[in-house]
Amino acid sequence: MKNIRNFCIIAHIDHGKSTLADRLLDFTKSVTERERKEQLLDNMDLERERGITIKSHAIQMVYNYKGEDFVFNLIDTPGHVDFSYEVSRSIAACEGALLIVDAAQSIQAQTISNLYLALENDLEIIPVLNKVDLLSANPDEVTDDIVDLIGCKREDVIRASAKEGIGIEEILNAIVERVPAPKGDPDAPLRALVFDSVYNPFRGIETYFRVFDGSIKKGQNIKFVATDKNYSADEVGTLKLVQFPKKEIQAGDVGYLITGIKNAKEVKVGDTITDANNPTKTAVAGFEDVKPMVFAGIYPVETDEYEELRTAMEKLQLNDASLVFLPESSAALGFGFRCGFLGMLHLEIIQERLEREFDMTVITTVPNVSYNAYTLKDKDKPIIVSNPSDLPEPTYLDRVEEPFIKASIITKSEFVGPVMSLCIEKRGQITDQTYLTQDRVELSFDMPLAEIVFDFYDRLKTVSKGYASFDYSPIGMRKSKLVKVDVLLNGNTVDALSALLHVDNAYDIGKRICEKLKELIPRQQFDIPIQAAIGAKIIARETVKALRKDVTAKCYGGDISRKRKLLEKQKKGKKRMRQVGNVEIPQEAFMAVLKLN
Ligand code: GDP
Ligand code: MG
Secondary structure (H helix, E strand, O other), X not given: OOOEEEEEEEEOOOOOHHHHHHHHHHHOOOOOOOOOOOOOOOOOHHHHHHXXXXXXXXXXXXXXXXXXXXXXXXXXXXXXXXXXXXXXXXXXXXXEEEEEEEOOOOOOHHHHHHHHHHHHOOOEEEEEEXXXXXXXXXXXXXXXXXXXXXXXXXXXXXXXXXXXXEOHHHHHHHHHHHOOOOOOOOOOOOXXXXXXXXXXXXXXXXXEEEEEEOEEEOOOEEEEOOOOEEEEOOEEEEEOOOEEEEOEEEOOOEEEEEOOOOOHHHOOOOOEEEEOOOOOOOOOXXXXXXXXXXXXXXXXXXXXXXHHHHHHHHHHHHHOOOOEEEEEEEOOOEEEEEXXXXXXXXXXXXXXXXXXXXXXXXXXXXXXXXXXXXXXXXOOOOEEEOOXXXXXXHHHEEEEEEEEEEEEEEEEHHHHHHHHHHHHHOOOEEEEEEEEEOOEEEEEEEEEHHHHHOOHHHHHHHHOXXXXXXXXXXXEEXXXXXXXXXXXXXXXXXXXXXXXEEHHXXXXXXHHHHHHHHHHOOOOOOOEEEEEEEOOEEEEEXXXXXXXXXXXXXXXXXXXXXXXXXXXXXXXXXXXXXXXXXXXXXXXXXXXXXXXX
């Protein structure tokens, strides 16, 4: 155990985590040239394009330090707030963390919240100032920021350039010298933490774990504590770029496990693996069942593709346990699914995977968070409302609660004013304001989750000219005045366009929704009235004017039927449209309520 080092990398997106990880692997010759891909730790296509690590993985390397071999387990962490629980479990599996800070950009909110997680778990922090090669780097200033933040000495901050290969050996030495060796009792009953799982279509679920006590052996009868299910450890091993099967993974080490489990739901991140015959008395602390935060309906554009969509969703769920879905139907859209996501990014990823991997064209309805509604009949037991149409009628309603979050925003002092105005507009209440350095301020707000899951981040970037970073964590449900705003097209309520809004904003937003829909809904041969209503009361109205009769004829020169066909085809392909009654609604219309600025 004394020669093992378990560590992760904490960094804001684009500060160089993947590039640095790649360098560490190169330096320790953990990867042959042939095996090497551009960015080793990000191996999902989608992930690479977006530049974020969606799923955490682990990789082992051996580093020879002054003639002695050390085993390093680098545990990768996802870099987005949607996946913060997974980050917390990866951190819990480590004794140390490299804190990477871009020498030009300094510290960002995501870095700070993950740093706090690392400190809570008593991790040794090794600060690394990356990108010192950049002309725009401010190494001295940013070093000051780091020293202020973690209270280390200036000389503890390692200056590096992952791109140019500067400082790599110093980082590797620091991992040996500063990160403590794992502690644990090799003779105690098995106690291992699940920090990640990956779906492999041929082998089933691969579970990634860190052993705290005891050891896990091939063929052992094991138990997952939270799910209370037993399995046989068909294969265990260590993770390099490929998997290396082993007879046993001992206390302190990190490895993978294959049990024949086919469904991601059976392997929960944060769960404890123990010996089925001699179970541990103390599971690893911190297990949580992750709950979806954002809900939306997903419907096939072609109504007859419902079954196909179901199959696709089921397959997606096999490798993404955080995706939940239930069948629902909409008067406007027919049969589809109400889906729960970790956040808006997760929603976008699912939508994109449905299109890419399953060739489905889908419509996603207005996303919303989940509310607790209490009726006059039962003032104690909430009805969980994750679809606006489930909100009880106002006459039966006692009260509604909505989820709140604590938001942390770091910005330059010159943007404090605009950032505050934005947060207040979003029903936020400032709780703290701290100067991290002379011109970097951390603002804390309590805000409704609903206000931030949608367009908040884009707005924040705009008002701060890009100099603001943002992170949040849930703080529970609070009472709120919410109303359901319906949208009527051509006199018919389109349920999939309904939204739950705070009463103070409902009129204004209702008006803006109508204006936005007027822009988005294509003109047709007749006038299309657009109305917003609360109950029977119309609160706003716009009209999409009819096309003049001769217009269609004029725009199609040549072979009209061929062009029509082409149009139909385009509509089916990229252009996601849904016919509701006699009105065509494009996908953007369902998102209009979220993007009103
Ligand atoms: P991640 O999002 O933290 O994983 O960041 P990446 O490793 O993907 O790096 C983001 C971008 O920064 C890429 O374009 C890298 O080539 C670049 N980059 C990473 N490290 C350095 C560095 O030390 N110097 C410079 N100039 N660019 C770097
Ligand atoms: Mg990366």
